[in-house]
Amino acid sequence: NQDEKKLQEYMDELEFLAFTAGATVEKRFTQKLTQPDSKTFVGTGKAQEIKDYVTENGINTIIFDDELSPSQLKNLEKEIEVKILDRTNLILDIFAQRAQTSYARTQVELAQYQYLLPRLSKMWSHLDKQKGGIGMRGPGETEIETDRRIIRDRISLLKDKLKVIDKQMATQRNNRGKMVRVALVGYTNVGKSTLMNAISKSDVFAENKLFATLDTTVRKVVIGNLPFLLTDTVGFIRKLPTQLVESFKSTLDEVREADLLIHVVDISHEGFEDQVHSVNQTLEEIGANEKPMIMIFNKIDDFSYEKKAEDDLSPETNKNISLEEWKKTWMAKSKYPTVFISALTKENFPEMKKMIYDEVQKIHISRFPYND
Numbered sequence: 001n002q003d004e005k006k007l008q009e010y011m012d013e014l015e016f017l018a019f020t021a022g023a024t025v026e027k028r029f030t031q032k033l034t035q036p037d038s039k040t041f042v043g044t045g046k047a048q049e050i051k052d053y054v055t056e057n058g059i060n061t062i063i064f065d066d067e068l069s070p071s072q073l074k075n076l077e078k079e080i081e082v083k084i085l086d087r088t089n090l091i092l093d094i095f096a097q098r099a100q101t102s103y104a105r106t107q108v109e110l111a112q113y114q115y116l117l118p119r120l121s122k123m124w125s126h127l128d129k130q131k132g133g134i135g136m137r138g139p140g141e142t143e144i145e146t147d148r149r150i151i152r153d154r155i156s157l158l159k160d161k162l163k164v165i166d167k168q169m170a171t172q173r174n175n176r177g178k179m180v181r182v183a184l185v186g187y188t189n190v191g192k193s194t195l196m197n198a199i200s201k202s203d204v205f206a207e208n209k210l211f212a213t214l215d216t217t218v219r220k221v222v223i224g225n226l227p228f229l230l231t232d233t234v235g236f237i238r239k240l241p242t243q244l245v246e247s248f249k250s251t252l253d254e255v256r257e258a259d260l261l262i263h264v265v266d267i268s269h270e271g272f273e274d275q276v277h278s279v280n281q282t283l284e285e286i287g288a289n290e291k292p293m294i295m296i297f298n299k300i301d302d303f304s305y306e307k308k309a310e311d312d313l314s315p316e317t318n319k320n321i322s323l324e325e326w327k328k329t330w331m332a333k334s335k336y337p338t339v340f341i342s343a344l345t346k347e348n349f350p351e352m353k354k355m356i357y358d359e360v361q362k363i364h365i366s367r368f369p370y371n372d
């Protein structure tokens with residue numbers, strides 16, 4: 001049924017996040033509760049079941065899909081005696097691994113400290129910190145016992161540092177003049193970097209992992225005779241930690257200040273509609289939901305009918321029909337220009353480029369009404 005399917009999808013994503021962070025997942029546990037147990041998040045019986053499994057199989061980390069309260073974290077760790085991470089922690093850890101520039105590193109460090117502060121005395125107090133590993137990178141490692149005040153000082157220092165960089169970046173954005181600015185947005189791993197490379201013939205890092213891109217890349221692109229600036233932005237994800245949303249202000253400013261958004265969707269992903277919803281929600285949160293937009297459904301080369309419906313009709317005959325159906329559905333319900341492409345095989349690129357050209361031109365004309 002629907003709930004079960006969603007649950008599997010969420011767990012798949014969590015497993016993918018864990019994989020991205022460098023962990024191998026051995027087993028999944030799920031539990032249906034009307035609300036999480038206030039003390040241990042899962043019920044007592046479930047906690048015991050997890051403990052037994054963990055002990056028998058020499059498991060060293062447990063990852064939860066939700067953010068646990070500091071006390072839930074502490075209680076569970078006392079009970080089960082292995083390292084426990086939650087979704088926020090895991091995402092922060094991935095960001096820490098991926099941060100390339102000093103700006104991104106500063107942003108991640110700030111988010112990590114903000115996450116750490118309320119949990120300071122409670123996390124891993126009885127665990128062997130020498131072992132390191134996921135969730136132990138960055139501030140978790142050495143400063144855990146140090147005074148909260150040191151961390152608070154560090155937080156304000158990092159905030160100051162970011163303010164300076166934010167200002168520089170705002171100036172840089174201003175200096176780009178009146179050129180039309182287009183930002184690629186979308187869920188993580190949908191193919192934004194690949195598309196950026198294909199459109200701008202640049203060489204941005206693309207990888208089948210989550211959050212390959214933390215820093216924004218800006219490229220000047222010319223389609224037809226129209227020049228514009230194209231920005232690749234950090235991917236969105238369901239339940240993006242609030243600490244990160246805040247500290248990635250400049251990155252999100254690129255989206256906020258763009259004239260046109262290109263929303264890239266991975267149609268080969270089973271949960272793509274959910275992802276579209278998440279992205280729209282984040283756009284709303286940052287106040288960028290009223291902008292002109294183009295919807296680009298990517299990875300049509302990897303679309304397969306089996307992923308989309310449990311139907312026992314022959315998959316071969318349905319493959320195309322179904323993609324056609326998705327097209328019809330989305331063309332009808334999307335209030336934006338919509339196109340289906342493959343960034344990999346470049347299928348439908350001319351159509352996509354025409355669409356981008358038309359939208360950029362509209363903005364261009366409204367900006368320079370008396371020119372050519």
Ligand code: GDP
Pocket residue numbers: 186187188189190191192193194195205206207208209210211212213235298299300301302341342343344345
């Ligand atoms: P980003 O996180 O949105 O920037 O996504 P990336 O550009 O890093 O791509 C994520 C993964 O999807 C990479 O393994 C790409 O090779 C793959 N990918 C991107 N576009 C396509 C496509 O059109 N078809 C297929 N099959 N894979 C794609």
